[in-house]
Amino acid sequence: MDTFRELIEPHRDELRLHCYRILGSLADAEDVLQETMVAAWQGLDGFAGRSTLRTWLYRIATNRCLNALRAGRRRPAEPLPPFDPPEPSRRGEVTWLEPYPDGPEASYEAKETVELAFVAALQRLPPRQAAILVLRDVLGFSTAEVAEMLDTSATAVKGALQRARATVRQRPAVTAEPPALARRFAEAFTAGDVDGLVSLLTDDAWLNMPPAPHEYHGRAAIAEFFTVFFDWCGARRFRLVPTCANAQPAFGCYLAQPGEPVAYPAGLLVLSPRDERLGAVTWFLHEGLLARFGLPSEVS
Structure with missing residues (x-):
C-alpha cells in the first residue's frame, strides 16, 4: 500500500x-x-x-x-428564491456547474x-x-x-x-487588471450600487447563479435583477472575503441580518474579466461551498 x-x-x-x-x-x-x-x-x-x-x-x-x-448526471435541486426575481433572459442547463479552488494542480495547464x-x-x-x-x-x-x-x-x-x-472556440483574451476590477466590484456590490456594478460589465455580460437556472444577459437585464434584489435586501448587509476560483478573482459572500454583527455564508461570487470589464459574474449558491475554499463559516 x-x-x-x-x-x-x-x-x-x-x-x-x-x-x-x-x-x-x-x-x-x-x-x-x-x-x-x-x-x-x-x-x-x-x-x-x-x-x-x-x-x-x-x-x-x-x-x-x-x-x-x-x-x-446528478442534477441539484433548483433553489427557490426568497424574492420574486425578474424574468430571466434564459434558463441555463448546466446547473450542476461548481467552482474549483485554485491549487498547485492548476499550474499543469x-x-x-x-x-x-x-x-x-x-x-x-x-x-x-x-x-x-x-x-x-x-x-x-x-x-x-x-x-x-x-x-x-x-x-x-x-x-x-x-x-x-x-x-468550443477560444475565449477573448483578458485585457483588464483583475485585482482592480475585483476591488471595484466588491465596493459596488457591498454598497448595493447597481449603477456602479453595471458600469463594470461588458455590453453582453452574463449573470449566472448555479444551481438556479436563472441567467441574465446584458447590462439592462442584470441591472433589473440587482435592483429587485437589493430592494429585497433592505437593511441586510453583504460582506465579501476575497479568494480565487478557476484561476479567476472570486469572493466568499456573507449576508448579515439588520442590526446583527455576524454575517453568514451566501454563496461564492466568481468574476470573469474580459475586454477591461467583466464579461460574466457567476454567483454559486451551493450550500457548504465556502469550506472547500478554506473560508470561514461566519465573519464579523
Whole structure:
C-alpha cells in the first residue's frame, strides 16, 4: 500500500482537475477520483507498462468519468428564491456547474483551460468529445494515445476533436487588471450600487447563479435583477472575503441580518474579466461551498 501511494499521489491533484473538467462538479470529481484510485489499486498487478503510469491513470479516470455520465448526471435541486426575481433572459442547463479552488494542480495547464467559461463549454459537448478535447488539447496526449485510452480509432478521435474545437472556440483574451476590477466590484456590490456594478460589465455580460437556472444577459437585464434584489435586501448587509476560483478573482459572500454583527455564508461570487470589464459574474449558491475554499463559516 505504501508503494502504491508513492506511485499514485503525485498524480492525484491533476487527476481531480481532469475529472472536474469533464464532469463540471467538484463533488462528482471527488467521487470519481476515489473510484479511479480504487480501480488503479485493484488493477496495479495487471499494469503491463505498455504506457506510462500517468497515461494509464488518465485512461482509468477518463473512462470512469464517462461511465458516471452514462449512468446519469446528478442534477441539484433548483433553489427557490426568497424574492420574486425578474424574468430571466434564459434558463441555463448546466446547473450542476461548481467552482474549483485554485491549487498547485492548476499550474499543469494554461489558465484558460481552468476558467469557468471553458469548463461550462465542455459540459455542453457530448461526453466523449469533451474527453477527447481535454486529453488532446489540454493535456497533450497524442491521437494514438487517446484512441487507445478510449478503445476507439485514430480516425474517430480526429473527427470528434474537430467537432469539439468548432464548438468550443477560444475565449477573448483578458485585457483588464483583475485585482482592480475585483476591488471595484466588491465596493459596488457591498454598497448595493447597481449603477456602479453595471458600469463594470461588458455590453453582453452574463449573470449566472448555479444551481438556479436563472441567467441574465446584458447590462439592462442584470441591472433589473440587482435592483429587485437589493430592494429585497433592505437593511441586510453583504460582506465579501476575497479568494480565487478557476484561476479567476472570486469572493466568499456573507449576508448579515439588520442590526446583527455576524454575517453568514451566501454563496461564492466568481468574476470573469474580459475586454477591461467583466464579461460574466457567476454567483454559486451551493450550500457548504465556502469550506472547500478554506473560508470561514461566519465573519464579523
